[in-house]
Amino acid sequence: MATKRTVYVLDDDDAVLRSLERLLNSVNFEPITFNRPEVFLAAAQTFKSGCVLMDVRLPGISGLEVQAQLHKMRNDLPVIVMTGEGDIQTAVHAMKAGAVDFLEKPYSDHTLLRAIEAAFVKEHRVNRDSEIEEASRRLAILSPREREVLDGLLAGQPNKLIAYQLGISVRTVEVHRARMMERLGIRQLAEALRLGIIARLGRNG
């Protein structure tokens, strides 16, 4: 039997942690779980190779801070961040800080496992520039309005606020949003946001 690949999981919610442990076990990963950021950071030095799956909403310390400290010690570990709804802004920061992906809770197991698989591939350092280029190319097919709606979503704004700022109705925002997803050929909003975040990394340098 091949050596199991290790996923280091950090989430302050014990139930989420336990369920992730169950799920990762069921697909033959080796999950090692932490519910306290300080314990996680203290142990990070001893981590073997693997990937990190962590929530950005943590008690006492921000997920971004944990990510930054981890990066100082172990920049070899790809990090996937998990966010709750409305944490898009944080996700953008996390991606900028080098996270390879972000998942919006709750996520399907397919999304999760695909992200982890991709992270293990990235452990071997896929060029991020090509990823940015790819994301920018895909987003280029959007109309300016669809792009504006996506930007609003990336800023963590609800449809209502986006509608207000663009001077259009909420219903129209919804139409643009649906069409944007259709054009990108994706079903989950998180995926569209991920593309937007990665493309933005290119724009902002």
Added chain:
Amino acid sequence: LVGLATLYDALGLHVLDFVSPQNRKTVQDQLWPLVLRTGRWKGELDLRHFGSGTPIPFLVDCFRIDDPRTGEPMNVATVSRDLSTQKQSEAALHYLNDHLERRVRERTSELADANKRLVAGKLERAQADLRLQKLQKGFSHAAGVTAASQMAAALAHELNQPLTAVVNSVNAAKRLLAVGDRASLLIVQEVTDEAAEQALRASAIIQSLRQLVSSNETERTREILSAMIEEASAFVLSSIAPLAVRLRFEFDDNARRVSVNRVQVQQVIVNLIRNAVEAMADQEPREVTLTTRALDDETIEIAVADIGPGIPEEIADRLFKPFVSSKHDGMGLGLSISSSIIEAHDGQLIAAPNPGGGTIFRFTLPSGGAVDGD
């Protein structure tokens, strides 16, 4: 006075020559006989200025001089006084009066105008007040909406945790079932239990939301505060080790009654005592002091003080926001709900460091009025 240079000039004159021509006839026909008949007349008469001929107002006092022997009228003498100055004064006074009256009329109309303006101003102010009130209402409504949407966002986030766990667990179970060996099936049983548990947790969160929403409809009754606090304390003590904490009560006799929603306020008290006890979990001794105090006739303050480690600085300013917690397993709803309940009672829940170490939570409640025969 009347323009005669010398006494000599005067001697050759008749008394009527002194009188102005307009008055001469009156004097001759009426005054003269009147004086002779009654002996005296006093009145105003225009005399004549001999130089210019202009009439000069005089107060003339004429009296009959009788011959003491015969008793017959012998002569008429007059004592006259120049009224020019007085007349001028009178005229001036008259003018002044007129002027004054006019000024008064003017002022009155000015005042009426001013009053009108004042009334208009008052009306305007009242309207402005109304607008302000509307604005404030709008603001507080907006604030309420913001708080509600903030709450909704936070709640959505918090719901995502158990939902994520449920999705993970169910997916794990599905995969384990696919493996189908005995060991896997045993794990499936546990995993499905865990999923069910997390579904219940999600439902509990929704319940607390419902509670939060319904806390806006506050039905108040007059309650005895000390009884409420003692009952809430007993409730907390029943759920922890009996000697785990020492509770102290300091009740103000002037703060006996409150007008509150009993269940909700007791929930707040229970919550604060629990927080206090939990804050001191890692120490000995543990002590919670509950104090009541009448701030004034209308407001009563309740304080719950612990001697724990105090509130971590990084969450102190977000303490009453939903889902902020320093507890490892805390959902962070307690204080935000408590704060909402107190606000629904027109009060305020605040936290401050306890001077002797620890934290004091204070909140205010509307007084239930004076104690009357209970």
